[in-house]
Amino acid sequence: MSGFTLESDAFNPGGIIPKKHGYKNGNISPPLRIRGVPENTVSLSLIMDDPDAMGAVGKVWVHWVLWNIPPTVTEFKENSIPSDCLEGKTDFGEIGYGGPAPPDKEHTYIFKLYALDQKLDVDNDSTKKQIEEGMDGHIIAQTKLEGKYAP
Template sequence: MRLISRSFRPNGRIPGRCAFAVRSPKGHVRLSANRNPHLAWSGAPVGTRSFVLTCIDADAPTRPDDVNQEGREVPADLPRAPFVHWLMVDIPPEVTELAEGSCSDGVVARGKTAPPGPAGARQGMNDYTGWFQSDATMAGTYLGYDGPCPPWNDARIHHYTFEVLATDLERCPVEGPFTLADLRAALDGHVLARASLVGRYSLNPRIRIR
């Protein structure tokens, strides 16, 4: 399988309009357009009954000590962990493209309750749910796509892997606001093929991504 995007090139910079936040001279960052990027895939094997889509940041800090703290920097060698930005299941086999902004267009405080997407598809919970749990103005259940917002003082560039999986499932056996762990368990033995595309992003003013 092959996965491409007209929003960014492979291993290139994800545009600010597809991020949760962009750099700002005041307060370091401001909320952005938060549009899902364009994605298109091809080469699914015979027997594909549905597609699954994920987007995961592999570079989330494992300790919050230095995150977004004035006069400090998140060290590049700090151990990292995945941060989920998008989970979607039950994408019909005839759907092989998502337009930019078709599933997310703007930041929704407390999270999108019914994110748009292909007819029949369902979207799971991303990790902004946990990130904002102690924020009185933003706390909620975040479903669907919410784009990059790495720490503005992180010394490491973050890598976001978009992945499409062809499955033999007409309906993925996950329910409600499902998580990545739920999805991985449900897909065990049902993935026929996969394709991925990596984009990079940083809010650190010292870092320039080409």
């Protein structure tokens, strides 16, 4: 399971996320590459959030929620999502990608990828909380990719 990874051609792990991926600067989702999906995976889920927002807005801010991603998917092209997956509601109140938008200083954004032993039976406009509840007890493996973004 240690070979399960999430990478991006747009930024290195822990590196700076390019401005065009920011909410107010184009809001283009970054390209992502998935490797080493465990054999018994039925679906993948991706959650992007900003734990640094806790200090600025009092909560972890949710930027992107996707689920029922086929386990055969190896990449997300820039500004697109794989077919047959579902997107949920962000803390911007919108469905789909909501790029980094730190209100105060540089924040760290975490893209968390989960390999699941089932597809999730949740509505298309579900929230991170609903996805996490659906994933409970069904996570085979997980990995993450972190990037930084400043206003």
